[in-house]
Amino acid sequence: MANKFEFDQLPQRRGTGSAKWDEDEQELIELWVADMDFVCAPAILDALKNRLKHGIFGYNYLLPEYYAAICSWALRHNQLEISKEQIIPTSGVIPALSAIFHALTLPGQQVIVQTPAYNGFYPTLRNAGLELLENPLKHQGDHFELDLEDLERKACSERARVLLLANPHNPTGRLWTSSELRAIAEIAYRHKLVVISDEIHCDIRPQGSLFTPFYNVMPELESRIVTCISASKSFNLAGLQNAQIICKNPEWRAQIDRAINIYELCEVNVFGSCATIAAFTQGDEWLEALNAYIRANFAVLKQFVKEKLPYLKLTELEATYLSWLDCRALGCSSEELGALLIKEGVRLSPGSLFGTRGEGFMRLNLATSKERLLLGLERLKTVCDRLRAGSKPA
Numbered sequence: 001m002a003n004k005f006e007f008d009q010l011p012q013r014r015g016t017g018s019a020k021w022d023e024d025e026q027e028l029i030e031l032w033v034a035d036m037d038f039v040c041a042p043a044i045l046d047a048l049k050n051r052l053k054h055g056i057f058g059y060n061y062l063l064p065e066y067y068a069a070i071c072s073w074a075l076r077h078n079q080l081e082i083s084k085e086q087i088i089p090t091s092g093v094i095p096a097l098s099a100i101f102h103a104l105t106l107p108g109q110q111v112i113v114q115t116p117a118y119n120g121f122y123p124t125l126r127n128a129g130l131e132l133l134e135n136p137l138k139h140q141g142d143h144f145e146l147d148l149e150d151l152e153r154k155a156c157s158e159r160a161r162v163l164l165l166a167n168p169h170n171p172t173g174r175l176w177t178s179s180e181l182r183a184i185a186e187i188a189y190r191h192k193l194v195v196i197s198d199e200i201h202c203d204i205r206p207q208g209s210l211f212t213p214f215y216n217v218m219p220e221l222e223s224r225i226v227t228c229i230s231a232s233k234s235f236n237l238a239g240l241q242n243a244q245i246i247c248k249n250p251e252w253r254a255q256i257d258r259a260i261n262i263y264e265l266c267e268v269n270v271f272g273s274c275a276t277i278a279a280f281t282q283g284d285e286w287l288e289a290l291n292a293y294i295r296a297n298f299a300v301l302k303q304f305v306k307e308k309l310p311y312l313k314l315t316e317l318e319a320t321y322l323s324w325l326d327c328r329a330l331g332c333s334s335e336e337l338g339a340l341l342i343k344e345g346v347r348l349s350p351g352s353l354f355g356t357r358g359e360g361f362m363r364l365n366l367a368t369s370k371e372r373l374l375l376g377l378e379r380l381k382t383v384c385d386r387l388r389a390g391s392k393p394a
């Protein structure tokens with residue numbers, strides 16, 4: 001596709017307080033934290049400028065347009081039918097998870113998580129006094145699969161209360177199929193688990209691929225599901241802090257609402273809601289172009305690994321802009337490799353950040369320009385070549 005949205009031109013992010021780019025004194029190629037280096041969609045910028053021009057930022061209600069935008073996007077893109085009453089706005093998915101845990105669990109209960117897992121899950125469940133119950137994914141060739149037998153065993157635990165699913169999965173990039181989700185749902189139903197489906201990455205996937213919202217998997221389970229969504233990943237709006245909990249069970253919804261309100265965390269930022277409305281009503285074309293650009297970057301990475309780093313194993317990317325590289329052939333820990341890469345001027349996320357099951361892997365963020373990606377890959381190659389030659393850099 002012609003590059004109408006200029007994904008090749010990246011503004012300087014250093015010095016803007018960016019968690020990704022201002023981590024260090026040293027100027028690196030930053031391919032780690034899950035946000036994108038692209039300027040957001042013009043329609044979102046216009047909406048924000050208009051709101052800013054108004055010049056008054058007093059206490060605000062969420063407009064009906066906000067709920068309408070979320071409902072229509074969910075239906076249009078993901079065949080998910082929801083209504084305004086079922087939406088609880090929050091400032092992020094992590095705060096949402098925290099509220100859901102506090103509302104629906106008791107300290108000492110267990111949360112089943114497919115590991116390796118998004119690193120933010122671990123402290124959130126610990127902070128609610130909950131225990132992690134790992135359901136490790138199986139590494140099969142170039143992709144990861146569910147271990148359903150293990151899941152069934154873990155679900156039998158008396159203290160197992162929640163299944164926290166990343167749908168799609170970070171960091172392995174899996175876009176779960178409807179039959180995989182059905183198998184999970186059957187286990188959750190049999191063992192009366194609460195299923196929290198974190199669907200924050202659901203819109204970052206190749207055109208034509210099928211995402212199945214967990215709500216659409218098994219009608220009998222509907223009252224035991226809570227979903228989290230947000231425009232923040234797909235439209236690069238994390239700093240504007242807006243996400244949504246979808247809960248169709250009215251009793252649970254009231255409990256979650258109470259958990260949010262008890263700490264007075266219920267207000268949503270006026271710019272966050274404004275950007276969400278613009279993204280979900282006018283963002284389609286930009287998102288399509290973005291997904292094409294991510295795919296092209298993944299193809300660049302794939303080709304690079306094939307030609308220049310054939311001893312690394314690249315996981316197939318079905319969704320998200322986060323690729324997952326098996327670096328175990330290099331014979332060092334992912335922490336060590338991460339440190340060597342930083343010395344060479346590029347930062348990836350060490351797999352061990354995502355739990356012990358991520359050891360030996362590195363996560364590489366593809367949401368940057370092709371040029372910057374290639375620069376980062378050359379630096380990765382320099383380190384890999386040295387390690388392969390048996391001499392660690394000084």
Ligand SMILES: Cc1ncc(COP(=O)(O)O)c(C=O)c1O
Binds near residue numbers: 034093
């Ligand atoms: C699966 C998953 N859930 C939640 C988050 C964080 O969401 P938020 O910034 O809305 O708290 C991330 C961020 O990368 C993520 O990958």
